[in-house]
Amino acid sequence: MDTSVKYFTSAMANAPVLSGTVGSMIALLDACLKDGFDTKTLTSLVVVGGVATATYTGTHASLVDGVVQIAGVTGGPAGFAGLNGEQKITGMPGATTRTFATALPDGTYTGTITMKVAPAGWLKPFSGTNLAAYKSADVASTGMLLRVDDTATTQCRVIGYEAMSDVNTGAGPFPTTAQISGGGYWPKSTVATSAPVAWVLVADGRTFLIHIAPGLPQSPSFMQGCTRGFGDAIALKPGGDAFACFLSHSVQPGSASMYDSALDGTQASGYAVFPRSFAGVGSAAQHFCLPYTGQNILSGADSTFGSFPSLVDGSLKLSRRYFATTVTTAPPRADCPGLVSSPQTLLFDSFRMNDRIPGAGAFAGRTLVALNPTQASMSGTPTTGNTGASFVDVTGPWR
Structure with missing residues (x-):
């Protein structure tokens, strides 16, 4: 059986704990990406x-x-x-x-x-006190690095680099300082306590997706979250794309508000950033992550194909997502590995984080695990209007 895709979740017994404490994100990434x-x-x-x-x-x-x-x-x-x-x-x-x-x-x-x-097989070539840099060990990867600054309690800062010489020194940053000084944000918790939050991390040897529900310590009903990630996208350019590596991040400093332009959410700005354009020139290029069904709407709260279940055949409609440099006019540059969205509404009524469904159609033979992305505060009560569902393929392979 293919083992290239690794599935981890806070629902596992003895799983790493993510919380509003310094260092908890790096401990989680170490366990899932490199150590097991x-x-x-x-x-x-x-x-x-x-x-x-x-x-x-x-x-x-x-x-x-x-x-x-x-x-x-x-x-x-x-x-x-x-x-x-x-x-x-x-x-x-x-x-x-x-x-x-x-x-x-x-x-x-x-x-x-x-x-x-088993870990996902990544490397951690550089580290410091509550600082870390991660890199794919796959020789076919782009070789980009992710720097994580986990020195704060409720959120961490993330930035990609084309190359690094130590944990504090890198070349080719994405995003650039002009785009957001200090790097983007990932949430950990809405409260600075050791109370655990819910999370799902799914990875292959070149990409990982992480979904976090940071409001959970405030209320059991605050189960909605956001999906971020880092790694090599599936390039569509013939001959390859040496800079097809993405980092999805928020620009919001408050953990409850870090749902902006999540990979499975409404794309208000291009906060999935690549180190360069597909032509290999310039500096960090911001991209949008969009469904192939054509609408820039939160997965599972998207009325393009009506409500779930379909009134015609009772089915769940699914779509892969792709990266492009604008919402409406640019062609797809690369596909987002592993992530599946739905152009239907009312999915939050039917699917909760870690629910499993069998794939159908193009996803036949694969198991999909549900996530609950939102377009509203992650420390508020979710509704079918502001929270949906997306899915991640845990069967693989992604490429």
């Missing part, structure tokens, strides 16, 4: 009929469609070493068991075997 988390020593690993069952004591963070990393298999039937490495979870038959598919022979596999939630 929740290592457990297995009490047994047994294969029967193409299904491997991992048994452990206590709880484990892994979920169905998530990816774990197995290590320490040193004995068993022929080919036993093939159980080491990344495996996609297909079942949770009990509180202390996880299953995954394998082509290896039936039998008991031995060794001091460990299992952890």
